[in-house]
Amino acid sequence: MxxxxxxxxxxxxxxxxxxxxxxxxxxxxxxxxxxxxxxxxxxxxxxxxxxxxxxxxxxxxxxxxxxxxxxSRLASGLSRGSPRTVAIVVPFMTRPSVVERLAGAISVLDEHGYDTVVLNVETAEQRDRHLKSLTARHRADGVVVLSIPIPATFLAAFRKARIPVVLVDTEAPGLPRTIADDARGGRLATEHLIALGHRRIGFVGDLGFEGIGNHSTRQRFSGYRAALQAARIPYDGALVRQGSHSAATSSLLAEELLGLADPPTAIFAISDTQAIGVLAAADRMGVEVPGDLSVVGYDDVEAAALLGLTTVRQPLKESGARGAERLCLLLRHERVRPLREELPLEIVARTSSAPPAAGAGTVRAAGGGSAGRQNAFGTSGDHERRVRGEHRQLLSEQPELHRLAAER
Amino acid sequence: MxxxxxxxxxxxxxxxxxxxxxxxxxxxxxxxxxxxxxxxxxxxxxxxxxxxxxxxxxxxxxxxxxxxxxxSRLASGLSRGSPRTVAIVVPFMTRPSVVERLAGAISVLDEHGYDTVVLNVETAEQRDRHLKSLTARHRADGVVVLSIPIPATFLAAFRKARIPVVLVDTEAPGLPRTIADDARGGRLATEHLIALGHRRIGFVGDLGFEGIGNHSTRQRFSGYRAALQAARIPYDGALVRQGSHSAATSSLLAEELLGLADPPTAIFAISDTQAIGVLAAADRMGVEVPGDLSVVGYDDVEAAALLGLTTVRQPLKESGARGAERLCLLLRHERVRPLREELPLEIVARTSSAPPAAGAGTVRAAGGGSAGRQNAFGTSGDHERRVRGEHRQLLSEQPELHRLAAER
DNA sequence: TTCCAGGGCGGAACCGGTTCCATGAAGTCG
DNA sequence: CGACTTCATGGAACCGGTTCCGCCCTGGAA
Missing domain, CATH: 1.10.260.40 (lambda repressor-like DNA-binding domains)
Incomplete structure (x- = not known):
């Protein structure tokens, strides 16, 4: 006393x-x-x-x-057993598509009275550190994971710690997820170009968030291939390029494509950011869009409308909002149905895509000097792999990505 | 018992x-x-x-x-008296320049072991609600305010609640702030164009974050005017346009400017986003850049380099990081010096700016039909106010903005 | 051998709410 | 008019760490 x-x-x-x-x-x-x-x-x-x-x-x-x-927020949180806080794990938050999702989620969580802690992830080490910290008691009532696959270890840890997790733009069995079908998106984009009459269609992708990000590139690529196949257009690995997810890089990749002896008449870029790089490259090289080259992007960010970029629109902000709403349901112990929720995609045709110029594409590709090249880098799977290391990742299990992840 | x-x-x-x-x-x-x-x-x-x-x-x-x-984070926080959390208040987080700052701050706070709660603000009501919530006990150890002025009431409340606050890209007396001199930036951009020989220089601005944002537009505008004055170029209010901060809007504004009988030979846009809109407008109207029109932006976002946009570079990510570091100093009760910290600005000349075509600009502006206009919309303060309502805000106390804020 | 300093450690008090139980008062029913 | 709810309320216990007090033990000085 x-x-x-x-x-x-x-x-x-x-x-x-x-x-x-x-x-x-x-x-x-x-x-x-x-x-x-x-x-x-x-x-x-x-x-x-x-x-x-x-x-x-x-x-x-x-x-x-x-x-x-x-x-005191801490005191009430402690005695109530809930910090009234949600954590959002997100890779490369400065990317336009990502920050849109993030803002959508934050806005909903705010309405529901939750504080939002943002955990930005740019390396595998960071990802692991953050995911690990989230299983601590009273750290967060729930977690929204955006655009980044979670290793199974952490999934198990979340389950064990009974921390609700919802996914947006990434998948894991058994967890509520809000996604858009990237394969379908890739198909939509490619089909749009095919419908316009294109047959030599290039692909510009990224490296899958440098080892930590989601599989959207791979899936969009598979959609691209599926569309080609459905139209009986032989796949040409020489038209596929990958590099870091920046307009500058994609611009260089597009230059490579446009510099080919038998260049594509159209390019599908995996994001609007990268599509803008393609447009810039075309501009630099004096290639007319859409006269000489059609370009299709992905996401429909604000700049797309302005630049007249044809693109695959996905509801970015809404995806984040939906994820957050579903987490709130979970936190109120309500049912979340369906577990796997798919948001609509649509192709938005603008002025960056048009039918190929007469004589270009299939016609030109069929004969002339480019024929030799086409043979060399033909359509058989055997040859595909020989053409430049950059696109091998898409076809195999992406060894480079695994290596990167392992190094960290 | x-x-x-x-x-x-x-x-x-x-x-x-x-x-x-x-x-x-x-x-x-x-x-x-x-x-x-x-x-x-x-x-x-x-x-x-x-x-x-x-x-x-x-x-x-x-x-x-x-x-x-x-x-348990809550329990240790409670008994220690600190939640180990920092709140960041930020307007329109999806804007490229803003999210860069935000990411810079989060990254530093993360290194120091703080959780970061992001409070996104899009209306005055939201701003007030968030600011008010932050003075609660144990809500946050400190606050970083990005790009948004704080009403004096809240400044007092923070002082009273003894919650450390640092500012980035906005000012308030007595608080640590990390800023770039927007007036100087506006002057740099304009001087660059003047040095190239331009004399009819347009200005495209936003509405100052729609009533809640910072004063950067106004300050950049004042830099623009100062540069004109220093070069003895009469100010022409007809060349000044403002609209919401989007490329689409700025594109329309640029169209208006380019449609004038005596159009500008150069345009300074207060952000790269808006400058991109200007470029798009020029493209649509068949105006060559930089041949017929020079364009200068602000921020140096990633797309700027790609598009060859001349711009005023400010260290965005670093500004957020600096703010966060200074807050951490404050939280450790260390001195923060200097209170007002200025980050460097530099003009990055790219291909969107060049000397005006012969016969354009000064020459044409000096005589001919535009003379009458120039007289009508001359430099005297009396006349300025008469020219179009849109830019009156810059000169007076921005009545429109106040109205917007009141409506919310 | 005695004394003292100080390191190592147990545990109570405390941080500031929430929740449940007990209590008393007011209201209801027969 | 008495027994039985029902409502409003005070207050203790509790959430789960941190911190400080004081005890014990060891080692060095005298």
Missing amino acids: KSCRAREEGAAVGRRGVTGIASRGVNITQVARAAGVGTGTVSRVLNDSANVRPTTRARVLEVIERLDYHP | KSCRAREEGAAVGRRGVTGIASRGVNITQVARAAGVGTGTVSRVLNDSANVRPTTRARVLEVIERLDYHP
């Missing part, structure tokens, strides 16, 4: 006495005392729970106002 | 018994018991504090590992 008293005085002097005012930290006890009620009643008022007489409630509210009392 | 016991049993059945396992929520007491030590010792091990015998430490660590114990 004595020590207790001594300590209280010490605290008063050491922590609060510095300012000479004891006003630092009004707490619920002080409010209760000032209002002449018990702490329980104050708590009931704070939480709008029933069974508080209106006059009492008014009196307490008045005191709260007068003392400028703000309840 | 009896009730206590009864309750404990109830809890065991009700909360943990559901799963049949009591493993939900290993806490420090259980760890202490399992390791045969006191809770204090476990805490000392967790916090790497001295005075723990190596053998004891090892034993505790082993138990922690075995029980898969993760300390």
Whole structure:
């Protein structure tokens, strides 16, 4: 008892006495005392729970106002057992498509009264560190994972720690996920070009978030291939390029494609960012769009409309919002149906795509000097792999990516 | 005592018994018991504090590992009096320049072990709600405010609640702030064009974040005017346009400018996003860049380099990082000097700017039909205000903005 | 051998809410 | 008019760490 008293005085002097005012930290006890009620009643008022007489409630509210009392988030979180916080794990948050999703999610979580902690991930090490930290008790009520696959270890850890997880733009069995069908998107883009009459269609992709990101590139590529196959257009690996996800890089890749002896008449880029790079390359090389080259992007970011870029639109902001909503359902222990939710895709035709110029594409490709090349880099699977290392990842299990991940 | 016991049993059945396992929520007491030590010792091990015998430490660590114990963030935060969390208030987080700053800040805070809560603001009401919530106890250890001015009421509230605040890209007296001199940036851009020989220089701005954002537009505009004045070029209000901060809008504004009887030979846009809109407009109208029109943007986002856009570069990511670092200093009670920190600006000349075509610009502007205009919309303050409502905001107290804010 | 300093450590008090139980008062029913 | 709800309320226990006090033990000085 004595020590207790001594300590209280010490605290008063050491922590609060510095300012000479004891006003630092009004707490619920002080409010209760000032209002002449018990702490329980104050708590009931704070939480709008029933069974508080209106006059009492008014009196307490008045005191709260007068003392400028703000309840401690930590304390209420601790006793309630929930921090009222959601964590969002997201790779490369500065990318336009990613930040749109992120903003959509934050906005919904905010409406539901959750704080949002953003965990930005740019390396596998960072990803693991953040995922690991999330299984700690009272770290977050739930987790939204955007555009990044989660290693199975962590999935298990989340399950064990009973932390609700929802996925957006990435998949894992058993978890609620909101996705768009990237393979279908790739097919839509390619089919659009085929319908316009193109037969030599290039592909510009990224490296799959440099070892940590999702598989959208691979899937969009498979859609590209499926569309070609359906149209009986032989696949030409020489028309496929990959590089880091930046307009600058894709611009160089497009230059390579356009510099081929038998260049493509159309290019499908895996994102609008990269499509813009393609447009820039065409501009630099004096290749007319859409006269000499059609370009299709992906995402329909704001700049796409402005540049007249034909693109595959996916609801970015909405995907984040949906993920957040579904997490909120989960947190209220409501059913989340369907577990796997697919958002619509649509091709938005603008001025960057048009039928190929007469004599270009199939016709030109069929004869003339380019024929030799076409033979050399023909359509048989055997040959595909020989053509430039950059696109081998798409065809095999992406060894480069695995290597990158392992190095980290 | 009896009730206590009864309750404990109830809890065991009700909360943990559901799963049949009591493993939900290993806490420090259980760890202490399992390791045969006191809770204090476990805490000392967790916090790497001295005075723990190596053998004891090892034993505790082993138990922690075995029980898969993760300390509760809420509990440690509560007893320590700090949530180890920083809040970032940011307007329109999806804008490229903003998200760069945000990412820079998050990255630094992460390194320092702070969680980052992102509060995205798109309306004045949202801003006020978020700012108000931040003065609550244990909400955040500190606040970084990006690109948005804080009303004085909230500044006072933060001071009273003793919550450290640092500003980035916005100013307030007495607070640590990291900024770039927007007026100087506007001057740099304009001087660059003047040095190339331009004399009819248009200005395309936004509406200052629609009522909640910072004053950068106004300051860049003042830099623009200062540069004109220094070069003794009469200010022509007809060459100034403002609209919402989007490439689509700026594109329309640029069309208006280019459609003038005496169009500008150069346009300074207050962001790269808006400059891209200008480029698109020029493209649509068949105006050659830089032959017929020079364009200068601001920020130097990634797309700028690709498009060959001349721009004013400011260190975006770094500004956020600096702000975060300074907040961390503050949180460690170290001195933050200087309070007002200015980051460097530089003009990056690319291919979107060049000397005006012979006969254009100064020559044409000096005589001919435009003379009358020039007189009508001359440099006297009296006349400026008459020219189109859109740019009046820049000169007066921005009544439109206030109205917008009030409506929300 | 005695005394003292100080390291190692257990555990109570505490951070500030929430929740449940007990209590008393007011209201209802027979 | 008494027994039985029902409602409003005070307050203790609790959430799970941190910290400080004080005890014990060891080693060095006297």
